[in-house]
Amino acid sequence: MTMTMTSYALSSSSFCRNSRIPAISSRVHPHLNVSNKLTLSSPQFLNAGVRLRGLSVPGKFPNAKLRVRCEKEDTIKGETEDEAERFARRESTMPDRFRHLTKEAPDTPVRWPWFIALAFLVYAWRAVLFELSNWRNAVFAIVRFLGDLSKFALALVFHFIGDPITSLIALVETAIYSVRAFYSGIVAYTPVRELTTVILLASSVLAIGEAVAPNSISKQPYVVTLAGLVGYAAVQGYISEPFFWTVLVGMYGYSRLVKKRDDVTSALPSAAVLAGVGEPWVRVVAIAGYLALAMYHNSTKKSSSEEEEGQIVRKAPPVPLLAAALAIGVRLAAKWAGYRHLTWMIV
DSSP states (O other), rough: OOHHHHHHHHHHHOSSSSOOHHIIIIIIIIGOOOSSOOOOOHHHHHHOOOOHHTSSSSSSOOHHHHHHHHHHHHHHOOOOOOOOHHHHTTOOOGGGGGGGGOOOOOOOOHHHHHHHHHHHHHHHHHHHHHHHHHHHHHHHHHHHHHHHHHHHHHHHHHHHHHHHHHHHHHHHHHHHHHHHHHHHHHHHHHOOHHHHHHHHHHHHHHHHHHHTTTTTTTTTTHHHHHHHHHHHHHHTTTSSSHHHHHHHHHHHIIIIIISSHHHHHHHHHHHHHHHSSSSSHHHHOOOOOHHHHHHHHHOOOOOOGGGSOOOOOOOOOOOHHHHHHHHHHHHHHHHHHHHHHHHHOOO
């Protein structure tokens, strides 16, 4: 019976190792002999039996009382063990106050799986690039096909009407380059003094004509413009001198015979051109002759002829004089801009 109680006390101590039972720990444990058989001395055995009989009725195991005692001690200490930690530690007998020293150190992070993932990522990215390259090649093929198709259509058009299109393109290109060269010539080589002289002399002739025959310029603007173009062509050498005189005589005859205008109005374009672009002696002769003609016409003019003139429809300077003035302005503006630009560069 006493052997049964001793084994029960030992099993109860294994159930609650953290609790301290003085009767068993101080009395039974020091007298245990670890060998093939468990032996106890008779006095200590009797004392242990007496103490164990005070715990419960002989023959019944005090599991409930021991469990309540363990739970009370855990509650007093304020510690609740984790089931996963209890399962991991199994039958550990280390006291709770030392268990924080046995925390497992964190493992070194494992990095080699990332290399496997990186390999898959590289493979996937290469697959994406390969697919994108296929799409790019397809788009380029479509663009090349459309380009070849447009070239074929253009070749088909040029096969039938290629010469007119080529001539038109050449004409437009020549016109553009001519305008550009003309503007560059105006900016760089406009003779400001000569053009000023031309404007003054031609304006004096036009003023004489307007004073004697009002609206003589506004009645024939196209003839005056043509006379200015003929004078410019003669100065630049585009037409010969005989042709120049022929055109001037033709303009006078057109105004006098076809349009039935008076002598002063008919001779106004030719006299203005000769006064503007002719030689010095030609200018003197043209201005003097036109002034004499105007004085004679004014002396023989009847009073009734003054009422025959209609209302003034247009009051604008002649186009040739306006173009000359514009050329002078462009030249002076370009020269001033170049001077200011050089000044800023020097400063």
